[in-house]
Amino acid sequence: MEASLMADLQRFLQDRCLGVSNLPQKGRSLFTARDFRPGEVILSQKPYICVPNNTSSESRCDGCFKTNNLKKCSACQVVWYCGSSCQKSEWKLHRDECKALTRLEKEKRKFVTPTIRLMVRLYIKRNLQNEKVLPITTTDNYSLVEALVSHMSEIDEKQMLLYAQMANLVNLILQFPSVDLREIAENFSKFSCNAHSICDSELRPQGIGLFPLVSIINHSCSPNAVLVFEEQMAVVRAMDNISKDSEITISYIETAGSTLTRQKSLKEQYLFHCQCARCSNFGKPHDIEESAILEGYRCANEKCTGFLLRDPEEKGFVCQKCLLLRSKEEVKKLASDLKTVSEKAPTSPSAEDKQAAIELYKTIEKLQVKLYHSFSIPLMRTREKLLKMLMDVEIWREALNYCRLIVPVYQRVYPATHPLIGLQFYTQGKLEWLLGETKEAVSSLIKAFDILRISHGISTPFMKELSAKLEEARAEASYKQLALH
Numbered sequence: 001m002e003a004s005l006m007a008d009l010q011r012f013l014q015d016r017c018l019g020v021s022n023l024p025q026k027g028r029s030l031f032t033a034r035d036f037r038p039g040e041v042i043l044s045q046k047p048y049i050c051v052p053n054n055t056s057s058e059s060r061c062d063g064c065f066k067t068n069n070l071k072k073c074s075a076c077q078v079v080w081y082c083g084s085s086c087q088k089s090e091w092k093l094h095r096d097e098c099k100a101l102t103r104l105e106k107e108k109r110k111f112v113t114p115t116i117r118l119m120v121r122l123y124i125k126r127n128l129q130n131e132k133v134l135p136i137t138t139t140d141n142y143s144l145v146e147a148l149v150s151h152m153s154e155i156d157e158k159q160m161l162l163y164a165q166m167a168n169l170v171n172l173i174l175q176f177p178s179v180d181l182r183e184i185a186e187n188f189s190k191f192s193c194n195a196h197s198i199c200d201s202e203l204r205p206q207g208i209g210l211f212p213l214v215s216i217i218n219h220s221c222s223p224n225a226v227l228v229f230e231e232q233m234a235v236v237r238a239m240d241n242i243s244k245d246s247e248i249t250i251s252y253i254e255t256a257g258s259t260l261t262r263q264k265s266l267k268e269q270y271l272f273h274c275q276c277a278r279c280s281n282f283g284k285p286h287d288i289e290e291s292a293i294l295e296g297y298r299c300a301n302e303k304c305t306g307f308l309l310r311d312p313e314e315k316g317f318v319c320q321k322c323l324l325l326r327s328k329e330e331v332k333k334l335a336s337d338l339k340t341v342s343e344k345a346p347t348s349p350s351a352e353d354k355q356a357a358i359e360l361y362k363t364i365e366k367l368q369v370k371l372y373h374s375f376s377i378p379l380m381r382t383r384e385k386l387l388k389m390l391m392d393v394e395i396w397r398e399a400l401n402y403c404r405l406i407v408p409v410y411q412r413v414y415p416a417t418h419p420l421i422g423l424q425f426y427t428q429g430k431l432e433w434l435l436g437e438t439k440e441a442v443s444s445l446i447k448a449f450d451i452l453r454i455s456h457g458i459s460t461p462f463m464k465e466l467s468a469k470l471e472e473a474r475a476e477a478s479y480k481q482l483a484l485h
């Protein structure tokens with residue numbers, strides 16, 4: 001990065017009591033220059049570029065990522081808008097993209113995935129900024145993209161071939177003589193370890209974007225900050241008390257998992273070996289117990305909550321609490337039954353198939369309850385799926401039962417202020433309220449608010465809605481209380 005731009009960036013960060021340092025093992029790292037309290041915004045940034053996650057089954061507006069009242073761009077037939085306001089606000093960037101996509105044969109347009117579009121937009125934005133059609137600012141400029149890590153030299157041949165094919169398609173769309181294939185491939189590699197999935201307030205992915213300032217923040221499996229999105233703006237908030245001169249970290253991956261699982265996914269996508277405080281416990285008794293609970297089997301005695309470790313004589317798995325042996329054969333048989341049923345389970349069942357899918361997932365759950373520890377991740381995932389499907393078909397009582405089973409598992413596998421726990425309490429509160437359990441609803445909504453105010457702040461529309469629901473539930477609970485006396 002140019003020295004003057006680097007100085008501008010350092011000033012911008014200094015004004016926000018932040019600074020960038022280079023750490024030998026991690027590269028650029030973001031540090032605090034003052035204390036931050038839980039819930040305080042550390043950094044926010046609009047995307048340099050972003051696109052919605054459009055698929056063959058679901059489309060989103062290019063401007064606001066909403067899914068209703070969409071109309072296709074009549075020229076390129078690739079991009080969708082919810083109305084003229086979003087279309088107008090996106091036009092400067094879409095104008096050149098539209099021309100490029102229109103040139104592409106219709107048959108080939110189905111290969112224009114969100115990642116391909118993100119790359120096309122990256123070059124179009126760079127050109128528009130070079131031509132001064134779009135302004136360049138300290139935090140919105142291509143030099144920040146140039147400074148992102150790419151790990152090009154570490155990429156294997158298979159991945160490189162894929163990037164080369166994708167770069168060819170981008171080149172075909174753009175037809176910019178000055179851009180070479182290697183540079184595009186390198187930018188794909190940058191996307192892989194720097195682009196962020198843009199999620200709504202309930203942490204459901206809506207699109208992808210490049211936020212080069214946020215990309216300075218390194219990963220930890222027990223992070224002190226959290227990244228959320230307010231529409232398309234990335235907002236990083238402190239999760240804990242962060243003291244002056246500390247490194248700010250967020251989590252790049254799903255942190256509910258054994259150290260081996262987390263390290264594998266970090267190595268695969270981000271090409272580094274994590275040595276955070278949690279990972280440095282690898283192999284220690286607590287870490288072994290954690291892995292055996294999250295990914296291992298349950299005790300043969302249904303009443304025992306112990307975790308199992310492989311028996312040194314290879315006969316099976318031994319409970320570390322009651323020392324009961326669970327035979328290899330029994331585990332193998334259950335695992336094979338589970339595999340047979342799981343293969344039949346649809347990942348996203350259509351509306352008509354939902355009832356059958358619910359029954360199938362309940363069978364999976366029964367088998368998992370017999371096989372896995374009660375806090376295991378596979379069992380938690382099945383219950384999450386069941387909860388979602390039951391909500392979709394409006395079977396509220398059963399949905400609430402699943403919600404209540406999931407909350408304690410989340411509390412076991414995530415840190416206390418993790419937004420997923422808050423969101424689960426929010427769902428539980430809404431279900432309890434709907435089913436007339438107003439007192440319980442108030443208690444769940446309070447828990448949701450207390451957690452989500454840290455990750456989501458208190459002034460966003462989502463949090464205002466939660467606050468309003470809580471107040472209404474409180475009023476109803478006191479009315480019910482009065483009516484009783």
Ligand SMILES: C[S@@+](CC[C@H](N)C(=O)[O-])C[C@H]1O[C@@H](n2cnc3c(N)ncnc32)[C@H](O)[C@@H]1O
Nearest residue numbers: 025026027028149193215216217218219270272
């Ligand atoms: C989004 S970037 C973070 C900023 C990066 N350090 C830089 O210099 O631009 C992600 C990359 O940073 C490095 N990184 C992030 N977290 C790390 C960690 N905990 N330990 C080692 N390297 C890390 C890895 O190279 C990873 O692919």
